[in-house]
Amino acid sequence: MTEFEQQELTQIRNDFRYYLSSSKVSEGAIKALTTFPLLRLAGFYRYPIQISIEESIADISIEDKDTIITGMFDILAVNKTTETTAIASFWILVIESKNSGVEVRQGLPELLTYAYQTLELQSSVWGLATNGLQYLLAYLKQGNPPTYQLMPELHLMESERSIQLLQVLKAICKLQSAS
Template sequence: MTILNARNLSLEEVQRLFGFQEQYSDSFSHYLSLEPLPEAEQQELLQIRNDFRRYLTAGKVSEGQAKFLVVAPLLRLAGFYRYPIEILLEENIADIEVEDEDIKIKVRFDILAISKAKQTKPQIYFWVLLIESKNSQIDISAGLPQLLTYAYKNLDNQKSVWGLTTNGRSYQFVYLDQGDILIYYLLPELNFMERERSNQLLQVLKGICQI
């Protein structure tokens, strides 16, 4: 049996192995209810941007720094730290065996948000959001193969799931839907350093949290 690491897979390989098809969607409102942000939350976003900008100006921001400086505060603002949501961090390594091929893929997630109030099967909780993060100098598309590979493992338990790849500055949301075929929809990329886009980013995260 061939053993692969999801980090080393290309997007083309992931599409072939799991049968994913890629499509684009130009609007978050097709999937989520986006509510206006209170002024206090907009001010918090401004502070997070200013703090992160200082690190970007100094040079490369590591994956860990991006998660600590931006992703974690955004998740807190969006409500992901409150019950019934629970955050899991890089503590689950899984093996995926590819049907009809003698291949096993090892995968590890960065951040997973689950709902403790909703089970899809006994002892399996509903996945709210799966996040794959990179350092500030890596294009966010580099995280897509890992994200899709891990999300694929859970599509037997629920029909759809949200994913997010980010390098702290740019954010690419992905909506995975299992119908007759597996489709992942790429939503518009959001630049956190732009005021309107950062506001929309928080709106989207809040919308996903309320699913």
């Protein structure tokens, strides 16, 4: 990490700490204060990646649980140069945000449902659930049934783990930009 990135990461933590000190932080504020700045630092705003915000998804039926979930994912990063079909771009990272008072794992069912949708069109996708403090990454792979692997939880307010968070996001971005 560069010195600039470390300074920016410290600023993101300090800004978020200020908001946390006064009350619970809403999903929208979490995206503005932490998620969007982290994505910018990691390179997700640069070509060929494009960010979509709060896109609706079609009904998804998960046969083994007889569940139908409708909703909107919070943030989606796609690779605009790689198409999975004539109308669908390659999904890189799906993000589900929760307010700071919610345990980050509560966002996992929504995140997995949204990410599951794309496995019909591509072999894998990354997912990220966050409440601003905690960051839980999942790697989903196509299969019968599809599988996912949870990465160790990272924490924005802990200096070393926040550095790891940014490094992981940069690595995901770099892998997708190179492909």
